[in-house]
Each structure stands twice: as structure tokens, then as C-alpha cells.
Amino acid sequence: MSELDPRDELVTHLPALRAFALSLTRNRATADDMMQDTVLKAWSNMDKFEAGTNMRAWLFTILRNNFYSSRRKLNREVADVENVFSDTLSVKPDHDGRLQMADFKQALSQLPDEQREALILVGASGFAYEEAAEMCGVATGTIKSRVNRARAKLTELLHLDEDEALELTDTATIAVVGNPGLPA
């Protein structure tokens, strides 16, 4: 069991928390405001954090509650969306890979917030469906449904359902996917 002071542990989760904030808000200024609120709330409520439980999940929950609460107050989806995904485009192995990643980020940004959130929590952050459901305050089935709908939408937007889609781009795909351990 970790003997790390919870306030020190909090700092280790900040890069992931910021990635989550950016993926949820798609706006740097909004993400930074959400981060600031979350850190402040978590720090001042550290006595409420149960040692031995998942601090990352706790921080993500505070942040996403802030986000949806703020969105409700503003009565709109998201203010001033910028494409933070394309901003972070870095060096990729080749032209095809770069194009594919740009397309992927573009498609990801088109998902409804709740679907993108569920997909990020389960697909990128590695939370179990049950954990993601608890964080979002919904039933496990709802998270599964959101993830399935998000994947279906990405499949449609990226034309992944065309038989050749993944085959034709194998070099770039392998560069990104590695070895998924699935039948070709």
C-alpha cells in the first residue's frame, strides 16, 4: 500500500487530470479553470478522501461534476470549443499515420460530450465500466451503451466498417495499434 502523502499523490495525477479536462472541454482556458477548481476542492477536502481508494477516479469525478454543473449554468453544450486535439499533433511515423491521427482526433471531437467522456474513461484511461459508471453517476449499462454508441459513431465517421479500411492502412495502423493480438 502506498505511503505517499495524499497531497503528494494528487500532484502525480495532474497530467492525467489535465488530459481529461482537455478532452472533456476541448478548450484550454476552460480546462485550466476546471483544473484549478478541482485541485482547490480536492486539496481542501482531502480529509474526505478515503485512503486506499482510487484518487484518480476521485479527481476525475470532481472535475467532470464541475464541468457539467458549469455547462448547466451556462445552458449550452460547450463554450468556445477549440480543437485542442489537433493542437497536440506531434511527430508521427509517416504521412499516412499523421493523416489518420488527424482524422481520428477530428472524429473524436465530434462525439457528444457524454459519449466522448465514457470512451475516454474506459478506452483511454483504463477505468472499468463499473468505475466509470460510478464516476458519472449512472448505471453501468448506460456507460456501456455510451461507449458502444461512441465506437459506432467513430467507426462511421472514419469508415472503419469498410472491409478494406484497416487493411489498406496496415503500416500506419500497425504503427499506432501495435499488436492488438486479434485475428487479421
Added chain:
Amino acid sequence: MASKEDPQKARRDAYIDQNLKKVFSELETDEMPDQIMDLLTVLRAQDEELKAKK
């Protein structure tokens, strides 16, 4: 009833998840904004101050 997942769908899902991880990993390397680092400095200083008073 247990259903066997379509291998093509599994492959697409794996492709999506790996790309998601890559996007998320890129976002994680984004520089931490000064306002967060400044906030942490203030919070730590406040804690030290409280400890000293005790």
C-alpha cells in the same frame, strides 16, 4: 446468452482504443499551466503555515 464478438468489430474497437490512448497520452504531456503550479505553491505554503501554528 453469451454472444461471440465479431472479430472485425473487436479489431475496430482495438484500433479505436489504441488511438484514444495515443491522443490521451499526447494531452498528458501538454505543459502544466502556470496557474496550476502557482496554486499548488500557495496551497503548500498555507499548509506549512498551519502546521507551524500548531
